[in-house]
Amino acid sequence: MPEVTPPLRLVLVDDHEMVLRGLDAMLAHFPDEVSIVGHATTDAEARRVVAREVPDVVLCDVRLGKTSGLDLCRDLTSAQPTVKVVLLTVYDDEHYLYQALRVGASGYILKRVDGRELVNQLRRVREGETVVDAALAGRVALAAARLSAGQFWSGAHLGLTQRESEVLELLVSGHSNRAVASKLVVSEDTVKTHLRGLYRKLGVSERSGAIAVALREGLFR
Template identity: 85%
Template sequence: MADPAPSPLRLVLVDDHEMVLQGLTAMLGHFPDEVQIVGRATTAGAALALVAELAPDAVLCDVRIGKESGLDLCRQITSQHPATKVVLLTVYDDEHYLFQALRVGASGYILKRIDGQELVNHLRLVREGETVVDHALAGRVALSAARLSAGEFWSGAHLGLTQRESEVLELLVAGHSNKGVASKLVASEDTVKTHIRGLYRKLGVSDRSGAIAVALREGLFR
């Protein structure tokens, strides 16, 4: 006797644009035997409440949810509800965001140009315990991994930091003020502040002491 078909994957959708939620709902509606959308949310708080209430198999969310971070949401879900998988579906074609997503426990990183069948295939693999990466990023990720192995990447690359953000963080760790960092890098203070905001967001901190603590904990600078 053949094994019974698995029940549909129970999925929560998270995006700050209602049009995106409607589009995903319509697209995945063509695969009722494989995916069941059990909830939709437009904020991180609403998404967390739905996960706690519904215990879905997976959550599909963007890297950015309005002014909120999908990466932070992913970290919260994977720590509080480890049985629920999180897949990032985004327009950010950037391996640094990918590395951050994997670091906070994401089971997948997929670009929004994907079609319905591909998305369902990826969700099936995630349900089976695999980690999926959009094929458009796969080659660059392999190259990045090779460079990391060869020691050719800058400190903090694996945390999603750009080379310039890494340089700024190193100077912060050394005790330089924003003005001092700007002088060292021959840049304006406004540019330095932009880099600092970027590295705060990627490290999941809100101030200089938090960023320095992460840098020291990760052993980024010797």
């Protein structure tokens, strides 16, 4: 008789109970393939549940209230090397993807995924693959192609988009928001949106911090 593969043992981690209930309902349609063995709404609770259950996979949000699912991922994969961690998130952002892979995540999936696709991706993770949402994977592949062709932009390795890099270069050159908007032929509100994005990605809260990072990294010569 063919060997029967036991259901994948899964722990769900999200700081919103509604999301956990939604995942429970979605995955309940696949009882022969996935067994949910634990839930957690905080990183501390997740550590306890994972230590107790030693699941095959932990499905975790990138943000857990005031703490980070990325930090949790790094700690879990370090403490439990056999446990795979997959980030399930709304953040359609290469920067978060790169961070997730750096801390040992085995997958990065957007919350728009349907049940069948989620189960298939979790199974691939258990088998040793790394899975990335198709839309993000396409953008990363395009970025890699640009890199190999010498067409990348300064700050890309920090997760900055090309336009964010252009805005940062103008900041370093001493341009005001109004001057940046004029140079790029966009509104000041658009410039402020780009600033918020690059501040978040660089881990700073203001213009001077972003300029300091740019100078330290030698982004613009």
